[in-house]
Amino acid sequence: FIVEENVNSDTGIALFAIFDGHAGDFAADYAKDVLMKSVTSKILDAHNIINGKVAETHPEKKPKPEESEENKENIAVDKNSVTQRRSSFRKSYSSFTEECLQKGNCNQAAQEPDIYNLNALCRPLNKEAFLNQNSPSQKTEKPQVLDTKCYIDSGKINYGKLLTDEVLAADHELVESAKKIKNFAGTTALIAVLDGTKLVVANVGDSRGVMCDSKGNAIPLSFDHKPQQVREKKRIQEAGGFVAFNGVWRVAGILATSRAMGDYPLKDKKLVIADPDILTFNLRDHKPMFIILASDGLWDTFSNEEAVAFIKERLDEPHFGAKSLTMQSYYRGSVDNISVLVVVFKNGTFRVGSSAGSD
Numbered sequence: 388f389i390v391e392e393n394v395n396s397d398t399g400i401a402l403f404a405i406f407d408g409h410a411g412d413f414a415a416d417y418a419k420d421v422l423m424k425s426v427t428s429k430i431l432d433a434h435n436i437i438n439g440k441v442a443e444t445h446p447e448k449k450p451k452p453e454e455s456e457e458n459k460e461n462i463a464v465d466k467n468s469v470t471q472r473r474s475s476f477r478k479s480y481s482s483f484t485e486e487c488l489q490k491g492n493c494n495q496a497a498q499e500p501d502i503y504n505l506n507a508l509c510r511p512l513n514k515e516a517f518l519n520q521n522s523p524s525q526k527t528e529k530p531q532v533l534d535t536k537c538y539i540d541s542g543k544i545n546y547g548k549l550l551t552d553e554v555l556a557a558d559h560e561l562v563e564s565a566k567k568i569k570n571f572a573g574t575t576a577l578i579a580v581l582d583g584t585k586l587v588v589a590n591v592g593d594s595r596g597v598m599c600d601s602k603g604n605a606i607p608l609s610f611d612h613k614p615q616q617v618r619e620k621k622r623i624q625e626a627g628g629f630v631a632f633n634g635v636w637r638v639a640g641i642l643a644t645s646r647a648m649g650d651y652p653l654k655d656k657k658l659v660i661a662d663p664d665i666l667t668f669n670l671r672d673h674k675p676m677f678i679i680l681a682s683d684g685l686w687d688t689f690s691n692e693e694a695v696a697f698i699k700e701r702l703d704e705p706h707f708g709a710k711s712l713t714m715q716s717y718y719r720g721s722v723d724n725i726s727v728l729v730v731v732f733k734n735g736t737f738r739v740g741s742s743a744g745s746d
Contacts, residue, residue: 388680388726389423390739398434401581401737402427405594405726406574407682409642414561414574414649422557422648426578429553432535433544530555546580546587547665554578554591554648558661562651573642573650576663577609577680581730581737584670586678589663592644593683597691599699601674605691608666608678612646614638619645628658644683670732677707677731684723688716698729706740707731713742 389404404423408415434440530552538549554576565572575592588596588608596608612619615636623630623638623645631640638645638658646660653659679694689697694712701708709729716725726743 388728388741388743389419390728390741391427392737392739394427394434395431398431399583400430400434402430403579403581403680403728403730403739405577405680405682405728407592407594407684407724407726408572408574409647410650411570411572413565413570413572414647415572417561417564418557418574418576418648421560422553422576423578425557426550426553429535429538429549430544430546430580433538433549436536436539437542437544530559544582546582546585547589547667550578550580550587550589551663551665554589554661554663558648558654561649562654565649565651571650571652573647573659575644575682576648576661578663579608579678579680579730586668586670588666588668590666591646591648591661591663593686594681595683595686595691596678596680597695598668598673598678599676599695601676603676603695603699605695606668606673606675607691608668608680610664611683611686612644612664614643614645616645622660623658626657628653628656675732677702677729679712680728680730681712682724682726684721684725685712685716685727687723688719688721702731706742707738709740710742 388406389402391402394400394402402423404419406415406418533552538545564570575594576589577592577594577596578589579596580587586598586608590596590609591612593611593613594609595611598606598608600606613636614620614623614630620630628639630636630638633640635643637643638653642650642653642659644659646662648661650659654661677698679698681694685694689712697712697715698708701711704711707729709727712729713725713727724743727741729740731738731740
């Protein structure tokens with residue numbers, strides 16, 4: 388998860404995020420490190436432009452023609468370092484070895500449980516049926532990344548457009564990187580931006596946010612992307628896929644969320660997409676007591692209303708009840724990863740508590 392209470396220490400803009408990975412940590416780490424760095428950079432640049440400051444030059448930007456050969460060599464070295472770091476993520480590939488893909492040997496599943504049903508994944512791959520992995524991979528078009536000025540509208544940052552473009556661009560790069568090392572990992576993405584009295588929430592997957600307003604009501608900040616939902620099932624079927632029940636409803640009998648970053652075999656067929664839903668809230672209208680952002684491990688055992696009621700009684704605790712909520716979800720039988728952020732509002736300011744558990 389990410390907690391950035393004041394971007395660059397002087398913008399007054401807060402950034403929170405939850406990433407729930409599956410089939411390894413490659414995608415979740417990529418989203419946390421690469422996506423959020425880019426999002427933070429764009430927000431900072433936009434804030435500087437609005438306030439008449441010169442936007443900083445970021446090292447990830449392409450070198451200008453007038454740059455020296457020495458600088459170009461340094462950049463090449465940096466790129467090699469990035470490649471080496473990406474290679475270190477191959478540990479998450481252990482659940483999907485070449486032997487598993489080629490021979491259908493999925494005995495590792497018993498030793499390393501995962502959200503994926505490995506047998507379901509291996510069968511289509513070996514039969515060259517559903518995922519058709521032996522055919523050339525479809526070349527996906529890289530999403531357009533706009534200049535920062537394009538995200539400024541009437542002197543304000545258009546966070547919905549910014550977050551959407553950044554998520555799709557990062558997903559494209561993630562998928563291309565994952566293909567090279569045959570890494571099947573994916574991740575949800577729940578990102579919340581707090582700018583003054585505006586709260587913008589971008590959601591991809593089944594992590595979820597909920598707000599407790601001044602009256603104690605539970606207000607959804609996001610809605611889960613589940614394969615059995617009418618719009619998601621229709622989209623999947625129109626893309627040539629199917630939804631099957633395998634413990635829970637899954638895309639192609641494999642993935643229990645219909646939207647995610649990564650998951651390149653399903654992404655190539657556009658059965659799984661990374662397009663985020665964007666919801667915007669005016670905090671003056673709701674006067675929130677707190678908000679909860681959490682991975683689906685919590686929501687497997689708590690409803691929105693139950694989670695809000697639980698935290699309301701524990702705001703005086705360390706972490707504002709986040710740790711207690713995590714543990715209670717575990718005691719109720721959650722067998723999935725549980726990460727919880729609680730952002731408490733008081734007298735026009737906010738404070739943050741967090742807790743993370745694991746399956």
